[in-house]
Amino acid sequence: MKDNSEIVSLLGKHLQQIRKEKKLTLEQLAKKSGVSRSMLSQIERGQANPTFGTLWNLSRALGLDMSELVEEFESSGPISGKIDVLLAADTPRITNAQNGCTLSILGPHDQVEQFEWYELQIEPNGILDSQPHTQGTREHLTILQGAAEVTSGDQTIQLNEGDTGRYKADVPHAIRCVGESTLRAILVVMG
Amino acid sequence: MKDNSEIVSLLGKHLQQIRKEKKLTLEQLAKKSGVSRSMLSQIERGQANPTFGTLWNLSRALGLDMSELVEEFESSGPISGKIDVLLAADTPRITNAQNGCTLSILGPHDQVEQFEWYELQIEPNGILDSQPHTQGTREHLTILQGAAEVTSGDQTIQLNEGDTGRYKADVPHAIRCVGESTLRAILVVMG
DNA sequence: ACCGAAAATCCTTTATATTGGAATTTTTCG
DNA sequence: CGAAAAATTCCAATATAAAGGATTTTCGGT
Numbered sequence: 228m229k230d231n232s233e234i235v236s237l238l239g240k241h242l243q244q245i246r247k248e249k250k251l252t253l254e255q256l257a258k259k260s261g262v263s264r265s266m267l268s269q270i271e272r273g274q275a276n277p278t279f280g281t282l283w284n285l286s287r288a289l290g291l292d293m294s295e296l297v298e299e300f301e302s303s304g305p306i307s308g309k310i311d312v313l314l315a316a317d318t319p320r321i322t323n324a325q326n327g328c329t330l331s332i333l334g335p336h337d338q339v340e341q342f343e344w345y346e347l348q349i350e351p352n353g354i355l356d357s358q359p360h361t362q363g364t365r366e367h368l369t370i371l372q373g374a375a376e377v378t379s380g381d382q383t384i385q386l387n388e389g390d391t392g393r394y395k396a397d398v399p400h401a402i403r404c405v406g407e408s409t410l411r412a413i414l415v416v417m418g
Numbered sequence: 419m420k421d422n423s424e425i426v427s428l429l430g431k432h433l434q435q436i437r438k439e440k441k442l443t444l445e446q447l448a449k450k451s452g453v454s455r456s457m458l459s460q461i462e463r464g465q466a467n468p469t470f471g472t473l474w475n476l477s478r479a480l481g482l483d484m485s486e487l488v489e490e491f492e493s494s495g496p497i498s499g500k501i502d503v504l505l506a507a508d509t510p511r512i513t514n515a516q517n518g519c520t521l522s523i524l525g526p527h528d529q530v531e532q533f534e535w536y537e538l539q540i541e542p543n544g545i546l547d548s549q550p551h552t553q554g555t556r557e558h559l560t561i562l563q564g565a566a567e568v569t570s571g572d573q574t575i576q577l578n579e580g581d582t583g584r585y586k587a588d589v590p591h592a593i594r595c596v597g598e599s600t601l602r603a604i605l606v607v608m609g
Numbered sequence: 610a611c612c613g614a615a616a617a618t619c620c621t622t623t624a625t626a627t628t629g630g631a632a633t634t635t636t637t638c639g
Numbered sequence: 640c641g642a643a644a645a646a647t648t649c650c651a652a653t654a655t656a657a658a659g660g661a662t663t664t665t666c667g668g669t
Contacts, residue, residue, distance in 0.1 A: 229452035231471040234471070235471050252617090253616070254616075264659095265618080265619080265657080265659075265660090270656095275657080276626095277657095278467040278470070278657090279429055279467055279468050279469070279473060280422040280425070283422050283426075284419065293485070294485030297485060297488065333560045342608070417533070419657070444647065456629075459648060459649095460627085460648090466625080467625080468627095469656075
């Protein structure tokens with residue numbers, strides 16, 4: 228297993244902080260949660276790595292959500308402190324000349340993401356036709372310039388400059404450029 | 419310890435669902451997370467009660483927050499099947515005439531999101547000066563038109579049309595419009 | 610300082626989380 | 640359908656989470 232003693236130790240400190248805030252002794256929390264005082268002591272000092280079930284019992288005893296118990300740690304990990312730049316020339320693009328579409332990938336792609344965002348450009352009468360994404364995915368389309376006709380499932384709607392449309396993307400869907408000017412838009416995909 | 423086999427079993431189902439959605443095999447997830455495939459198999463079938471450290475490794479590999487992994491499991495609310503439209507005229511905007519800034523809020527705001535996106539407009543020499551957001555937040559700025567000077571912490575960089583900058587937003591940071599033309603850009607905030 | 614009494618830590622034992630590889634099941638493809 | 644490949648589950652061995660009791664530390668009050 229990867230080394231995660233650091234994060235386990237932080238969890239312990241966090242737990243202790245919560246217990247102290249609620250002015251509970253190890254004994255009291257042990258009684259309430261069903262987790263032994265010795266285990267609590269070890270967890271708080273980073274000497275044990277509690278199971279999910281133990282954390283669940285603790286969260287119930289403390290009147291917290293699991294997510295509240297672990298929320299301090301959501302976004303740690305090695306993140307660059309400097310400004311990362313992606314030059315226009317280096318921006319990954321997907322072009323479909325046939326349909327007059329260009330999709331510029333603006334989001335970072337160095338990890339598994341649940342969000343992606345793109346700048347979309349479609350020539351007059353061009354169309355971006357998409358297969359369903361994974362269950363529950365939604366798309367958010369904001370028109371920067373021109374006008375679009377959006378189809379999701381069996382519904383079709385027109386969006387004009389500045390409008391935003393939100394729709395299911397786990398069914399077949401399409402974006403068409405209507406009018407004579409090139410369509411420019413921001414497309415956000417949330418999985 | 420109190421009986422919590424029920425909740426542990428639900429966690430397993432939840433994990434399997436996420437893995438399948440991302441089209442990963444046990445082997446692939448094992449490699450990425452450092453958790454053995456047999457352990458993954460047991461967890462998914464509710465036959466094992468993973469430690470906090472194991473969950474942490476899994477959440478990193480899946481690109482999720484801990485809180486998303488351990489979320490209340492019944493919570494998949496119904497999502498609208500129709501296309502929701504936000505007209506340009508109704509788009510919420512934050513304007514700071516003093517500094518020549520307009521921020522159009524493009525993301526949905528019906529729930530607490532860890533992801534927000536905006537269209538940003540700044541007049542020449544205008545500046546958008548921001549206080550630190552919560553720990554771990556990053557911003558992604560793509561220039562649609564004009565040029566910007568971005569400062570994050572003690573670093574400053576110039577971005578031109580089409581460029582994207584990514585930087586820490588949990589420190590004081592600012593975006594300034596440089597050159598004579600109005601700056602237009604897409605700003606994505608990931609918490 | 611010296612005393613309890615309460616709280617936290619240490620120690621031993623037991624239960625089980627975790628692993629690597631073998632066996633089985635499921636999928637793919639001719 | 641049958642064989643090969645891929646994916647998952649089973650199994651034996653090891654590491655460690657968890658419990659319960661013994662020991663040490665903390666901290667009032669006198």
